[in-house]
Amino acid sequence: MFRLAHLSDIHLxxxxxxxxxxxxxxxxxxxxxxxxxxxxxxxxxxxxxxLTGLRLSAPDHVAxxxxxxxxxxxxxxxxxxxxxxxHFDPLKTTLVPGNHDAYVRGALGRTTAAWRPWLLSDSPxxxxxxxxxxxxxxxxxxxxxxxxxxxxxxxATGDFGRKQARAAGQLLEKAKQDGLYRVVxxxxxxxxxxxxxxxxxxxxxxxxxxxxxxGAELVLHxxxxxxxxxxxxxxxxxxxxxxxxxxxxxxxxxxxxxxxxLFEIDGEPGxxxxxxxxxxxxxxxxxxxxxxxxxxxxERDLS
Numbered sequence: 001m002f003r004l005a006h007l008s009d010i011h012l013x014x015x016x017x018x019x020x021x022x023x024x025x026x027x028x029x030x031x032x033x034x035x036x037x038x039x040x041x042x043x044x045x046x047x048x049x050x051l052t053g054l055r056l057s058a059p060d061h062v063a064x065x066x067x068x069x070x071x072x073x074x075x076x077x078x079x080x081x082x083x084x085x086x087h088f089d090p091l092k093t094t095l096v097p098g099n100h101d102a103y104v105r106g107a108l109g110r111t112t113a114a115w116r117p118w119l120l121s122d123s124p125x126x127x128x129x130x131x132x133x134x135x136x137x138x139x140x141x142x143x144x145x146x147x148x149x150x151x152x153x154x155x156a157t158g159d160f161g162r163k164q165a166r167a168a169g170q171l172l173e174k175a176k177q178d179g180l181y182r183v184v185x186x187x188x189x190x191x192x193x194x195x196x197x198x199x200x201x202x203x204x205x206x207x208x209x210x211x212x213x214x215g216a217e218l219v220l221h222x223x224x225x226x227x228x229x230x231x232x233x234x235x236x237x238x239x240x241x242x243x244x245x246x247x248x249x250x251x252x253x254x255x256x257x258x259x260x261x262l263f264e265i266d267g268e269p270g271x272x273x274x275x276x277x278x279x280x281x282x283x284x285x286x287x288x289x290x291x292x293x294x295x296x297x298x299e300r301d302l303s
Contacts, residue, residue, distance in 0.1 A: 002138050004183065005059035006261040008222025009067040009246035010047065011100065012080055046250040046258050046281065051087055053279055057262055061137050062088060065222040065244075066098025066148065066187035068115075072107035081114045090117035094135055094142045098187040098222060099156045102148035119144070132168040134175075140265065141175035143168055143216075145186040147201055158188035158223075160203030165210045172214035179269040184219040191230045191241055195223060208232060211239055217272055218242065218263070218298070225255040227278055229296065240298050242276065250281075257281045259291070274298040 054062070068083070069076040084093070095118040102108035112119060112130055121133040133144035145168055147158030168184070175182045188201035190208070195201070211219075215235035221243050228243035245256040259280035267273045276298060278291040 001264055001266045002061075002140055002181075003057070003059045004061050004063060004140065004263040004265060005054055005057060006063045006065065006220045006242070006244055006263070007050065007054065007247045007259075008065040008187075008220075008244050009098065009225055009248070010064070010080075010083075011067055011070055011246060011248050012047075012076065012083060013070065013248070047248045049281060050247050050258050050260060053281075054260055057260075057279065059262065060092070061140065061142070062093045063142065063183065063185050063220055064088075064093065064095045064118075065185055065220055066096055067100040067222060067246075068095075068098075069100055069103075069111070072101055072103035072111060074110065077107075077111050077114050080111075084115060084118055088118065090120075092137075093118050094133070094144055094185060095119055096131075096133075096144040096185045096187055097146055097148040099148055099151065099158055102150050105150045107150065108148055132164060132171055134171045136175075136178075136180060139179075139181050141171075141178070141180040141182045143171050143175070143182060143184050145184065147186060147188045147203075154198060156199040156223075158201045160186070160188075160190070160201060160207055162206055165203070165206040169210045169214045172210070172216055176215065176269075181265055181267075181272055182216045182218070184216050186219065186221050188223045189221045189228070189230070189241065189243055190219065191232065194228065194230065194243075199223065211235070215239065218274065220244075220261070222246075225249060227256050227259075227280075227291070240274075240276075240296075244278075245280070272298075 068080040101111045119130050122135050131146040135142045147160050149159050190204055211232050211234045216239050219241045224243055225246040227245050230241040231238040244261050247258050249255050249258045257280050262277045264275040276296040280291045
């Protein structure tokens with residue numbers, strides 16, 4: 001059995017000192033939003049408690065689906081690199097970026113350079129591109145996609161184009177031929193209506209076509225800060241599309257409490273069994289509990 005943990009939307013805080021030059025951009029809207037909303041409900045010891053629960057669950061691998069930072073300042077990017085180094089072995093952790101990691105023009109290049117060990121494929125692409133990424137861990141193939149891009153103020157959209165869809169489709173096909181359980185990592189939910197218009201993923205049609213042609217066993221995403229489960233049509237049947245609350249969401253907010261997804265994967269090609277558990281912070285103490293509504297069994301029998 002392979003145990004895969006999934007967390008997302010870390011939004012490391014508190015927000016560092018921001019210069020006037022840095023605020024002379026889209027960052028001013030994020031800065032105001034931070035002080036009006038996010039700082040009230042994120043952080044405290046919430047993230048620390050989530051990481052403690054994560055370690056106790058002893059996963060074989062951890063998937064992080066983006067938004068490590070808030071405004072993608074140089075200081076935040078470096079703090080996030082140190083945070084990753086402290087808590088996550090690059091060989092046992094796969095990361096994809098989110099829209100906050102590409103908050104303004106030029107930020108994505110800095111984040112991917114700083115966090116490169118957690119983004120890299122097992123074998124670098126000939127053209128030097130990072131995405132789609134491909135890692136094999138035991139019976140699992142992790143295929144990382146990037147929807148991160150700088151957007152206009154008040155927008156948080158993501159982009160998934162034909163070129164990345166074609167390349168990811170080839171990796172999905174390779175993994176299937178190798179008899180692997182295929183997990184797709186993406187920040188924005190690739191489901192119509194799952195995010196508001198100004199936060200949606202552009203290119204959902206490309207993603208849907210990719211799944212219909214090549215299939216996958218599981219898709220993990222972040223962005224919405226919600227514990228969600230959707231399904232999309234895949235080549236071999238419905239594919240679970242699973243979201244998760246922000247790993248820093250404390251009590252008192254409109255969004256679900258912080259936690260992580262835990263998947264127990266077993267079986268063989270054509271007959272995979274997956275148990276999905278949602279581990280969530282309780283309201284009565286620092287420990288994580290299994291959300292009784294979050295225990296789901298995915299079974300795929302193509303025999």
